[in-house]
Amino acid sequence: MCTDQQNTQPLMALNPVGVVRSPFKAPMLMAKDSGLSLELRTEKVKEHHRQVKTGISELVIDKQWEPLLDGVEGFSHILVLYWPHLIDPSRRNLKKVHPMGRKDLPEQGIFATCSPARPNPVLVTAVVLKERKGNVLTVQGLEAVDGSPIIDIKPYSQNYMIIEALKSPDWMEQIRSELDED
Amino acid sequence: MCTDQQNTQPLMALNPVGVVRSPFKAPMLMAKDSGLSLELRTEKVKEHHRQVKTGISELVIDKQWEPLLDGVEGFSHILVLYWPHLIDPSRRNLKKVHPMGRKDLPEQGIFATCSPARPNPVLVTAVVLKERKGNVLTVQGLEAVDGSPIIDIKPYSQNYMIIEALKSPDWMEQIRSELDED
Secondary structure: OOEOOOOOOEOOEOOOOEEEEOOOOOOOOOHHHHHOOHHHHHHHHHHHHHHHHHOEEEEEEOHHHHHHHOOHHHOOEEEEEEOOOOOOHHHHHOOEEOHHHOOOOOOEEHHHOOOOOOOOOOEEEEEEEEEEEOOEEEEEOOOOOOOOEEEEEEEOOOOOOOOOOOOOOHHHHHHHHHHHOO | OOEOOOOOOEOOEOOOOEEEEOOOOOOOOOHHHHHOOHHHHHHHHHHHHHHHHHOEEEEEEOHHHHHHHOOHHHOOEEEEEEOOOOOOHHHHHOOEEOHHHOOOOOOEEHHHOOOOOOOOOOEEEEEEEEEEEOOEEEEEOOOOOOOOEEEEEEEOOOOOOOOOOOOOOHHHHHHHHHHHOO
């Protein structure tokens, strides 16, 4: 079903259209952090969250796809789809996680979280588009680590994506309120 | 670079985690519509837009991935990532399009539009989550046609995705105002 008869590639094969250049060289929480106390872990996440919000990254699009960017500079925000290439492929089989690795929060199914470990690890983030120069977009607010393959760029527009009165479960509201306090 | 040495599959290969069951059996605009007048075409798009906003679809997740849905019912809205399987693969090489096929609007690079014809056709839509029963999610507002392979389900939360003061180019504002008038 998911095999293309003509070339034996899976039908849903992605090819990178560019690469992320970022000040973030490694994922926020590494295996080595699993021994951290909840307090230290939360402090580390908060500091990382602050850095991501203000951090500047470059999306370097392959020259052959540069014409596809024409007009993107009319948008204040874009969606970036990318592949978390440092995640071990075996983690695509995970079923549940503690959100952000926090054992104090109840386990959730992967589809109820933004965990990068998921069956099809296509990550989606809305970022501020600061500038376009040729095949390079400068953006703010992207958590992707340096070297992440870019899958797609889309406009982030209220046409389709803004929905009011969003409701999230308590565990996510708790994380959000902790991240936003000073 | 995008080949996995161990199994010769592309590194970024997606496998469907489920399938969309929808009242929409075909894409909004077909090749046969290219001869329609602008007026008739716009009327067709407006009617389709109304149907999508209120339309109910089912996301039937494969049984093996059902546990990944646990906790998703705590969200009022989710992001659905899916593959537009009826699009001809040759259209992944398109560089520019008239938005919604409208010759009265200036051509835009694919990355500045939501065209399903794109190098990596992973489509992303925010929808209302009405109900979860086992491995089936009932959602409102999904444009995906019946049979579309589902790539991923994510929470749609203001944690990361809501950004205020979005600015879009004139052509998109024009489409939006036309779709919203009665």
